[in-house]
Amino acid sequence: MTEQIDEYLSFSDKINDYVSAVMIANNIGYEEYNHTYVWDFIQSKGVAIRCFPFYGVARERISGMIVRDSLETTIGYNQNMSEKRKNFTISHEITHYLFHMNEENPIFMDTKKSLHYSYNEVLHEFQANIGASAILIPDVVLFRHLKNGWNLTQLSTQFGISESALYIRLIQTMQAYFGVNFIAAKKNADTIRYKFHGKGKLAATELGTNLEKHLIQTNRFIEAL
Structure with missing residues (x-):
């Protein structure tokens, strides 16, 4: 502990x-x-924040993701979630962008489970949850x-x-x-x-x-x- x-x-x-x-x-x-100050600052650095509908199993399981390719870095979140869960998810992905994303790790995908990970499960998800709360x-x-x-x-x-x-x-x-x-x-x-x-x-x-x-x-x- x-x-x-x-x-x-x-x-x-x-x-x-x-x-x-x-x-x-x-x-x-x-x-x-307000958390939008941080969100706006991140977007000014070239990070796009976009909602996606997600269908089928993905609609129930995927909360959000962040992907970096040759065109841009994109944070995508599930538009079917409540507003507070959207806020937490976007802020969670922003934490990945700030502290975890690099050439070896150009993508993070988060489910409802990963938004509750503890230290003993996956460290970067534990950190991203701390970050999401602090950004909000x-x-x-x-x-x-x-x-x-x-x-x-x-x-x-x-x-x-x-x-x-x-x-x-x-x-x-x-x-x-x-x-x-x-x-x-x-x-x-x-x-x-x-x-x-x-x-x-x-x-x-x-x-x-x-x-x-x-x-x-x-x-x-x-x-x-």
Whole structure:
């Protein structure tokens, strides 16, 4: 588990640094952030994002893919998915583009299963899922809104990411940054998700405050944001 947490921390820092740099370049504060800033920047580098209908078995199994050929680099996503799954899939493929794609690996195809891969299954898919979540709502934005008392429904609606993805993010973040075990992290995440009008709001604001303090020490872009 320590190895998995170390990998989460390492890759989360990489993708959050990247998104923070995009925010600074575009003069975006946490209040104005939207994932389309990152998507637009990637498209400006010559990456096309296109929807495809997919039929038959492919319609049910394929979420998205990224392919590089002599003409262009194309991110394709399944148009039959929900908007939040489309957002996650496109951001997942963007992470492949930024960190995994090279001459030896010119194509990545992702299914519903690969969007839930753990560290022990396929490392680059585990990283791409971390990246997708961070592109949709980077740490600096997530922690500030938690600190300000936002619940998962508000965050999900505002940033186009599913509540389930946010729930997983909270558990992983608490394990990684505070060294708590899975059971304790899940218990606190459950309180935030399911008991917000009771103890959940206080738990969210305390977590956001503590995470933001940690971020000040680890994110080299934080003062500019």
